[in-house]
Each structure stands twice: as C-alpha cells, then as structure tokens.
Amino acid sequence: MxxxxxxxxxxxxxxxxLNGLLFTFFTLHMVFVLLTIGTAILSVYYFLDSRWGGKxxxxxLDKRIIRIFMAHKSLAVVLxxxxxxxxxxxHTIPFFTAVNLFAPFxxxxxxxxxxxxxxxxxxxxxxxxxxxxxxxxxxxxxFSLLIVPAIFVAVLVTAENPDKWLTIIAHGYKLHGxxxxxxxxxxxxxxxxxxxxxxxxxxFFSTKDxxxxxxxxxxxxxxxxxxxxxxxxxYTSLLGKADSVAxxxxxxxxxxxxxxxxxxxxxxxxxxxxxxxxxxxxxxLILVPMLLTRQFIQDKNFVPFEKQLQANTHAYQKAVQAYxxxxxxxxxxxxxxxxxxxxxxxxxxxxxxxxxxxxxxxxEAGNLSISPEDLTTVRTTRQYLHTIFTGGISGSAMPYFxxxxxxxxxxxxxxxxxxxxxxxxxxxxxxxxxxxLIKQSQKIYTETCTQCHGIDGKLTALSKxxxxxxxxxxxxxxxxxxxxxxxxxxxxxTVMYPFNNLPEDVRWGLVKIINDKRTK
Amino acid sequence: MQFPIxxxxxxxxxMTIALDAVLHVIISHGLAIGAITLIVISEYFGFxxxxxxxEHFAKNFLKFTIxxxxxxxxxxxxxxxxxxxxxxxxxxxxxxxxxxxxxxxxWIVFTLExxxxxxxxxxxxxxxxxxxxxxxxLGVSYIVLSVSSAFLITGILGFMLTSDxxxxxxxxxxxxxxxxxxxxxxxxxxxAFALGALFSMAFLLGTHxxxxxxxxxxxxxxKVFFISFSAMIxxxxxxxxxxxxxxxxxxxxxxxxxxxxxxxxxxYAMNAIGVFILFLIALFAIKGSVSFSRIxxxxxxxxxxxxxxxxxxxxxxIRGPYxxxxxxxxxxxxxxxxxxxxxxxxxxxxxxxxxxxxKADIINQGSYLFSRNCSxxxxxxxxxxxxxxxxxxxxxxxxxxxxxxxxxVPFMPPFSGTEQERRIMARFLYQLANxxxxxxxxxxxxxxxxDERK
Numbered sequence: 019m020x021x022x023x024x025x026x027x028x029x030x031x032x033x034x035x036l037n038g039l040l041f042t043f044f045t046l047h048m049v050f051v052l053l054t055i056g057t058a059i060l061s062v063y064y065f066l067d068s069r070w071g072g073k074x075x076x077x078x079l080d081k082r083i084i085r086i087f088m089a090h091k092s093l094a095v096v097l098x099x100x101x102x103x104x105x106x107x108x109h110t111i112p113f114f115t116a117v118n119l120f121a122p123f124x125x126x127x128x129x130x131x132x133x134x135x136x137x138x139x140x141x142x143x144x145x146x147x148x149x150x151x152x153x154x155x156x157x158x159x160x161f162s163l164l165i166v167p168a169i170f171v172a173v174l175v176t177a178e179n180p181d182k183w184l185t186i187i188a189h190g191y192k193l194h195g196x197x198x199x200x201x202x203x204x205x206x207x208x209x210x211x212x213x214x215x216x217x218x219x220x221x222f223f224s225t226k227d228x229x230x231x232x233x234x235x236x237x238x239x240x241x242x243x244x245x246x247x248x249x250x251x252x253y254t255s256l257l258g259k260a261d262s263v264a265x266x267x268x269x270x271x272x273x274x275x276x277x278x279x280x281x282x283x284x285x286x287x288x289x290x291x292x293x294x295x296x297x298x299x300x301x302x303l304i305l306v307p308m309l310l311t312r313q314f315i316q317d318k319n320f321v322p323f324e325k326q327l328q329a330n331t332h333a334y335q336k337a338v339q340a341y342x343x344x345x346x347x348x349x350x351x352x353x354x355x356x357x358x359x360x361x362x363x364x365x366x367x368x369x370x371x372x373x374x375x376x377x378x379x380x381x382e383a384g385n386l387s388i389s390p391e392d393l394t395t396v397r398t399t400r401q402y403l404h405t406i407f408t409g410g411i412s413g414s415a416m417p418y419f420x421x422x423x424x425x426x427x428x429x430x431x432x433x434x435x436x437x438x439x440x441x442x443x444x445x446x447x448x449x450x451x452x453x454x455l456i457k458q459s460q461k462i463y464t465e466t467c468t469q470c471h472g473i474d475g476k477l478t479a480l481s482k483x484x485x486x487x488x489x490x491x492x493x494x495x496x497x498x499x500x501x502x503x504x505x506x507x508x509x510x511x512t513v514m515y516p517f518n519n520l521p522e523d524v525r526w527g528l529v530k531i532i533n534d535k536r537t538k
Numbered sequence: 539m540q541f542p543i544x545x546x547x548x549x550x551x552x553m554t555i556a557l558d559a560v561l562h563v564i565i566s567h568g569l570a571i572g573a574i575t576l577i578v579i580s581e582y583f584g585f586x587x588x589x590x591x592x593e594h595f596a597k598n599f600l601k602f603t604i605x606x607x608x609x610x611x612x613x614x615x616x617x618x619x620x621x622x623x624x625x626x627x628x629x630x631x632x633x634x635x636x637x638x639x640x641x642x643x644x645w646i647v648f649t650l651e652x653x654x655x656x657x658x659x660x661x662x663x664x665x666x667x668x669x670x671x672x673x674x675x676l677g678v679s680y681i682v683l684s685v686s687s688a689f690l691i692t693g694i695l696g697f698m699l700t701s702d703x704x705x706x707x708x709x710x711x712x713x714x715x716x717x718x719x720x721x722x723x724x725x726x727x728x729x730a731f732a733l734g735a736l737f738s739m740a741f742l743l744g745t746h747x748x749x750x751x752x753x754x755x756x757x758x759x760x761k762v763f764f765i766s767f768s769a770m771i772x773x774x775x776x777x778x779x780x781x782x783x784x785x786x787x788x789x790x791x792x793x794x795x796x797x798x799x800x801x802x803x804x805x806y807a808m809n810a811i812g813v814f815i816l817f818l819i820a821l822f823a824i825k826g827s828v829s830f831s832r833i834x835x836x837x838x839x840x841x842x843x844x845x846x847x848x849x850x851x852x853x854x855x856i857r858g859p860y861x862x863x864x865x866x867x868x869x870x871x872x873x874x875x876x877x878x879x880x881x882x883x884x885x886x887x888x889x890x891x892x893x894x895x896x897k898a899d900i901i902n903q904g905s906y907l908f909s910r911n912c913s914x915x916x917x918x919x920x921x922x923x924x925x926x927x928x929x930x931x932x933x934x935x936x937x938x939x940x941x942x943x944x945x946x947v948p949f950m951p952p953f954s955g956t957e958q959e960r961r962i963m964a965r966f967l968y969q970l971a972n973x974x975x976x977x978x979x980x981x982x983x984x985x986x987x988x989d990e991r992k
Binding site: 021023024025026027029031099103106113114124131135187334341342344345346355366371388408414415418422423427 | 540543546609612613614617619621623624625628634635642645648656660706784788790791797800802863872873874877878889893931935937938939941944948981982
C-alpha cells in the first residue's frame with residue numbers, strides 16, 4: 019500500500035458528511051433489499067405450499083405476496099444508487115478495487131437482476147395459468163436474486179480489508195480463509211434479516227386470515243432465531259475488531275431482537291394481532307444499530323488506510339502537476355486541428371515518416387530499416403494509392419488508414435498529386451537510349467528481373483509472398499531518376515538488391531522498360 | 539493507475555458498456571418517457587370520451603411498460619454504472635467527483651419518478667370515478683419528473699463531448715451547461731416521443747382491440763410520431779452543428795467501422811432507407827391504415843432503434859481520444875500524467891503491476907503496457923483485436939507508429955511510457971501478431987498466467 023494513491027480531484031463533501039449520508043441511504047436501501055428478498059423467498063415457498071399442499075383457491079397467499087414484488091424491487095434498486103454514489107466518492111480506492119477484483123461477478127449482477135425481475139413480475143400475473151412453468155421460472159428467478167447479495171457482500175468484505183487484497187489475487191480472485199468465512203456468514207445474516215422483514219411486511223399487508231398470519235409468524239420467529247445464531251458466529255470473527263462504540267450498538271440491536279421476540283410471544287399467547295407500529299419500531303431498533311455496528315467496524319479499517327492514501331495522492335499529484343500547463347497547451351492546439359482535408363492528414367499522419375518535403379526523410383525515418391518512400395517520385399494511379407492506403411504494405415512500417423473514410427483518403431491523394439503530381443505517368447528518360455540497348459536490357463529483365471517482377475510488371479507467384487512485396491509496375495512507377503537509383507543501389511531492407519554491376523546505360527534501359535509497363 | 543485492470547475477453551470493454559447502454563437508452567427514452575406520456579394521454583382520452591377502449595389500452599400497455607422499465611430499464615441504467623465501476627474506475631470515479639451534485643439530485647428526481655410511477659400503477663383500479671382526474675395528474679407529474687431526470691443526465695453526457703471551458707476553469711457550471719447541452723436535450727426528448735409512439739403503435743397492433751378504436755389510436759400515434767420524428771431530424775442537425783469539427787469529421791467512420799469506411803454510400807443509403815420507412819409508417823398511421831402499419835412496424839422499430847444506436851455510437855466515438863476532454867484520455871491516463879509517464883516510466887508507477895507481477899518478462903511487461911494504453915478499445919484476440927491491427931507491420935514500424943498514435947489516428951490517445959517501454963510493447967505486439975507469443979483472451983494482464991501463455 020506504500021504508493022497507492024487516490025483520484026486527484028477534490029471530494030465534493032467532507033468525509034463526515036459523506037459517511038453520514040452513506041449510512042442514512044444505505045439503511046433505507048437495505049430495508050427494501052430485505053423486503054425484496056423476503057418477498058421472493060416467501061412467494062416461492064407459498065407457491066409450493068398451495069400447489070402441493072392442496073390449496074388451490076383463487077386468492078392464494080403467494081399471488082398476493084408476489085404482487086408487491088414490483089414495488090419492493092424497484093425501490094431497492096433505486097435506493098441503492100445513493101449509497102453506491104456515496105461510497106464511490108467517499109471510499110473510492112477500497113470500493114473500486116474490491117469491485118474490480120470481482121469484476122465478472124459484479125457485472126453479472128445486471129443479468130441476474132433482469133432475469134429475476136422479469137420472471138417474478140410477468141409470472142406473478144399468471145400464477146394460476148401455467149403452474150409448472152411458474153415453478154421453473156420462479157426457482158430460476160429466486161436463485162438469480164439470491165446470488166446478488168452474495169456478490170455485494172463479497173465486495174464489501176473485500177473493500178473493508180485492504181490488507182487482504184493480495185491474498186485474494188493470489189488465490190485466483192477468490193475469497194479465502196477467514197475472509198470467506200466472514201463473507202458466508204454475513205451473506206446468510208442478510209438472508210435471515212430478509213426473512214424477518216419479508217414475513218413482517220406480509221403479515222400486515224398480504225394475509226387475509228388467522229391461519230395465514232400464524233404461518234407468517236413462524237417465519238418471523240424462525241428468522242429471528244436464525245439471526246441470533248448467525249450473529250454469534252459472526253461476532254466471534256469480529257473479536258478484537260469491534261470497539262466499545264460498536265459493541266454498544268450491537269447490544270442495543272440484540273435488545274431490540276429480544277423485545278421483538280417477546281412481543282410476538284405475547285401476541286401468540288393472547289391470540290391477538292400484532293401492532294404494526296410496535297413491530298416497525300422494533301425492526302428499526304434492530305436494523306439501525308446493527309448497521310451502525312457494521313459502519314463503525316468498517317470505518318476502523320478504512321481510516322488509517324485512507325490517511326496513507328491521501329499522503330500518496332499529494333505526492334503523486336505533485337509529480338504529475340509539473341506537466342499540467344504543457345498538457346493543456348498541447349490539448350488546446352490539438353482540438354483545433356480538423357482531419358477533414360488531405361493537407362492536415364498528410365502533416366499529422368504521414369509526415370513523421372515521409373517528411374515535411376515528402377521526400378521520405380521524416381523525423382522517424384532513421385528508426386526504420388526500410389526507409390519510407392520518397393513520395394515526390396511516385397507516379398501511380400488513384401486506385402493503386404487507395405489500395406495501399408487501405409491495406410498498408412505488409413512487411414514494412416506502412417500501416418493501413420481505413421480509420422479515415424473514403425472522402426478523406428481521396429482528399430489525401432489529391433493533396434499528394436497537387437504537390438508532386440503523383441498521379442501522372444512517369445517522365446521520359448533524361449538520357450537517350452538506342453534500340454539495341456533496349457533489347458539488351460529487355461534480355462536482362464526477362465532473365466533476372468522476372469523472378470520477382472513478372473514480364474507484365476505484375477507480381478510473380480514468388481514475390482507475392484515477400485515481406486514487403488515489390489510494387490506492381492503496371493500501375494505503379496517512379497520518376498526515372500529514382501527508379502535508376504533503386505536499380506543501382508537496391509532498396510535497403512527489402513529483397514531488391516543493388517545491380518550496380520550492370521553498365522549504366524543498361525540500367526537506364528531497364529528504367530525505360532519498367533516505366534513502359536504502365537497500362538493505366 | 540491506482541486500480542487493477544479487468545478486461546472483458548472477446549467482447550472488449552467498450553462493447554460491453556455499449557450493449558448495456560443502448561438497451562438502457564431505448565427503454566429509458568422510448569418507454570419511460572415516450573410510451574408513458576402516451577399512456578397518460580390515452581388515459582385522459584378514456585376519461586374525457588368515457589371510452590373503455592382507451593382506458594383498457596392504457597392500462598394494459600402500462601402493465602407491460604412498467605415491467606420492462608423496472609425490470610430492464612432501471613437495471614441497465616444502474617448497469618452502466620456497475621460496468622464502468624469495474625472497467626473504467628478512474629474515469630467514472632473522476633466524473634462522480636465533478637458531477638456529484640447533479641448526480642445526487644438526479645438520483646432524488648429519479649427516485650421520485652419511480653415512486654410516482656409505482657403509485658400510478660398500483661392506484662389505477664383504486665382511483666376511479668371522481669378521483670380519476672387526480673390519477674391523470676399523477677401521470678402528468680411522472681412525465682415532468684422523467685423529463686427533469688433526462689435534463690440532469692444530459693448535462694453530464696454533453697460534458698464528455700463538448701467540455702469547452704472546463705479544462706481551464708474547472709467550474710461546475712461551465713462543465714454542465716456546455717454547448718451541446720440544449721440541442722442534445724431536445725434531440726433526446728424528440729427521440730423519446732418518436733420511439734414511444736412506435737412502441738405504442740406496436741402494442742396497439744399486437745393486442746386485441748376494437749377496429750374503430752384501433753384506427754383512432756393509430757392516427758393519434760401516427761401524428762405524434764410524425765411531429766417528433768421531424769423534430770428529431772432538426773435537432774440532430776442542430777446538435778451536430780455545435781459538435782467541434784475535430785470530432786464530427788469521424789462520424790461516418792464511427793458508424794461504418796474501418797471495415798466499411800471506404801463505402802460511405804452504405805452509410806447514406808441506410809440512413810435514407812431508415813428515414814423513408816419511418817416517414818412511410820407515419821403516413822400510413824395518420825391515414826389509419828392498420829394493415830400497412832402492421833407490415834411496417836417491425837422494420838420501423840428496428841430502424842428507430844438503429845438510429846438510437848447510431849446516435850450513441852457517434853457520440854461516444856467522436857469524442858475521440860478523451861474520456862474527459864482536456865483532463866483524461868480514453869484509456870484513463872490523465873493528460874498531464876501521460877507526459878509524466880513518458881519521462882518517468884509507466885511500469886515503475888504502476889502499483890498493481892509491481893505488486894502482483896513476479897516476473898518482468900516481455901509478456902508481462904508488454905501485456906500490462908497494452909492493458910493500460912490500449913485495452914479501453916482493443917482486445918487480444920476478440921473484437922477490434924490488436925493482432926489484426928498491427929499484423930503485417932515490421933517491429934520497427936510498430937515502434938514508430940506507437941510513438942505517433944495520437945496524431946496519426948486522431949481518436950487514439952498517445953502511448954504513455956518511456957521510449958524503452960515503447961520498444962518493449964512494439965516487440966510484444968510484433969511477436970503477438972506473428973504468433974510467436976500466444977495469449978488466450980486474458981481478462982487480467984498482469985501477470986499473464988502460465989496456462990494463458992503458449
């Protein structure tokens with residue numbers, strides 16, 4: 019962690035405010051998360067119960083339960099945005115790092131939620147129509163939904179333990195040892211709470227008679243007992259981490275749970291319906307202190323880590339800031355350059371190799387073993403240039419430029435032609451050559467050059483495989499001087515080697531033969 | 539960078555975000571704003587004309603719409619965020635700090651929007667008779683909220699394209715009310731109603747309805763579509779007129795991709811066909827021709843969604859090499875940081891590379907440099923594969939090109955790292971393209987594990 023640093027932009031609020039808001043909205047979010055999960059579990063359970071328990075009446079409990087799923091899940095998602103925003107701003111490094119370590123699972127959340135939501139909501143409308151189909155989709159939906167909190171818990175457990183990040187990576191991006199244990203029981207603790215909240219909600223809002231109420235009370239009591247059991251296990255894993263403040267809140271939460279159990283017991287004794295306000299108050303009395311306990315333990319891990327981060331951020335920012343002015347100037351000059359004309363494209367995309375004068379002597383020419391072509395000497399067709407621009411020249415540095423659309427490449431060709439008439443036919447030879455010399459040169463061309471250049475000037479079977487291949491003389495030629503130069507000195511870096519052993523006038527003869535091969 | 543790196547194998551990071559985002563835009567614009575507005579209008583007609591047909595249509599369409607909005611629209615919206623947190627943490631993290639307040643206010647508006655929508659849905663059968671009027675007002679307040687939430691998010695999106703004064707003054711207002719804010723907002727609104735009208739037509743034509751009513755409703759949706767689609771064309775023109783030429787000039791290539799960039803006629807033809815079909819369905823719908831509308835509705839919807847995709851793709855693509863103009867490149871390297879790394883070394887300053895890589899060989903060094911510099915857009919062996927991009931180039935050619943990516947291809951960021959690191963990456967890419975290094979679509983670039991190498 020010695021040189022890990024934070025994003026070098028000011029936080030919009032102080033850490034205290036960010037944490038306070040985070041806690042508030044996280045609590046709100048959790049209420050609806052618990053209701054969503056609880057509703058999902060109960061709806062599937064009561065579906066099974068009514069399907070195989072012989073209850074097939076029209077107004078079944080599962081149908082009434084699932085109807086509200088739409089509202090719960092929507093609010094759970096929407097209310098999750100604020101804590102996500104706040105934790106990403108307030109605890110940027112731990113949170114994003116944890117997310118990244120579980121990136122594939124984290125992104126899978128989107129798919130899981132869509133599958134689950136669509137299945138629950140559409141099938142919720144048609145429970146009686148296709149019971150078997152509903153069963154399959156219901157189970158898939160529930161299964162998808164239950165994976166989501168497991169991923170969130172894994173991310174939070176990871177974010178809270180920066181010292182374990184390298185261990186997680188070493189174990190193939192998986193939680194391991196005590197962290198895995200902590201994750202499992204925290205996840206189960208969320209499910210337990212969901213049962214209690216879901217059962218309480220539907221006890222008041224979905225049940226129609228005493229039997230149904232009694233059945234949901236069983237879920238509530240079962241849930242609370244499960245929570246106590248899981249809570250004890252979780253607490254043992256926190257020993258030493260929970261300070262006195264955290265312990266006080268934990269204690270308040272436990273008292274809340276005991277009171278809730280007692281209220282339910284009284285209700286059962288007296289056969290009276292529970293009071294909604296009493297239950298709601300007690301549930302909040304459990305949830306809020308429990309989440310506060312979580313928050314305090316989390317902060318204890320975060321504070322020293324983030325202090326170190328801050329110091330590192332300043333150091334890195336200082337090193338980088340020295341370049342700020344230069345970067346802005348560069349940016350300002352760049353955003354005014356529009357690549358919509360051949361001239362700009364040449365200067366920006368070609369000149370560093372082919373040179374300011376198009377003579378192939380650009381600033382990078384020295385770094386290339388095959389020197390860039392001297393464009394002032396090129397005599398070719400529009401079509402052939404376009405082919406080179408869109409395909410590059412394999413085996414050389416010359417890339418393809420399909421990143422520019424056709425109009426731009428055409429305009430580049432026009433620009434080259436305007437400056438160095440690259441689309442003309444090659445000029446006549448600067449020397450006079452007799453017919454007999456042409457015959458002599460022709461013989462040499464046929465015997466030697468056709469290995470690679472073909473009698474018609476096109477590529478041969480052999481030369482097609484060269485890296486880079488030779489040009490096609492039927493559409494591409496060079497000024498006579500340049501062609502003579504290449505025949506004499508070769509083209510370094512390619513198969514074309516120097517033929518300076520041939521008499522000078524024979525070489526001029528070869529130039530003529532080659533340049534006469536232009537059919538277009 | 540201060541974060542570890544994950545890349546989606548094969549699909550690539552950009553495409554992953556794009557798939558989710560386009561789905562979200564289609565639903566959030568077309569259904570959440572457009573369709574629900576027409577549902578409220580239909581409900582109003584049902585009330586004013588005491589028509590059961592309008593009332594039934596509105597209610598059934600709402601049921602379908604709300605399931606899709608809350609099940610897919612909302613989730614993919616949050617999904618954009620979930621994906622960027624995993625794939626571009628430095629980018630989204632920085633955006634969140636600058637736009638914390640609009641995002642926070644947007645969240646409040648959005649929450650209200652969803653609450654009102656749920657109340658609107660759950661009270662449909664309860665607020666009847668005298669209270670029907672209130673129910674319609676509730677629908678109207680939903681529309682106001684949904685447009686406000688579009689207002690807030692548009693400022694943030696426009697910033698990424700036309701940041702204008704922000705890189706210099708770093709003030710929130712110049713970032714939010716950037717030059718493309720208003721045209722983009724109006725364009726999105728027009729798009730929402732156009733798409734909403736098409737979805738309404740599709741639902742109308744695909745469900746059981748009385749003939750006379752079907753014709754009447756079709757005419758209404760046809761008119762709405764005609765007006766909003768015409769507006770869409772005007773606002774598109776306005777929007778593109780404020781986008782800086784430096785970005786705009788690559789629009790055709792952005793849509794056609796390098797594979798078809800030399801056939802611009804495809805671009806014009808497809809757009810022309812799309813516009814033609816959409817005006818055609820508008821005319822048939824206004825005439826009340828059920829059978830012709832039925833034939834055209836599927837291609838019309840596809841073309842309209844195609845236009846959405848085209849617009850978003852262009853918007854994302856033409857902002858070029860910047861994730862935040864004047865501040866951060868698309869590969870999450872800051873503009874000034876890039877100059878610093880060029881002098882100092884990228885690998886030396888890479889916390890995660892140094893902590894988890896035990897072997898400084900060319901595969902590890904090269905793949906990490908690739909991941910930081912290129913993996914925002916390129917993959918190894920998947921979409922926009924880097925092997926294909928450098929195939930055929932000589933090693934010294936790759937080295938030279940890497941030094942000029944930013945000026946040579948104006949929408950590519952520069953290579954950040956020292957000359958020595960540029961040489962390492964050139965060698966790595968050269969060997970990769972020529973099969974001397976084989977890496978199986980990795981999702982983590984540092985270190986490349988033994989079973990991912992060959």
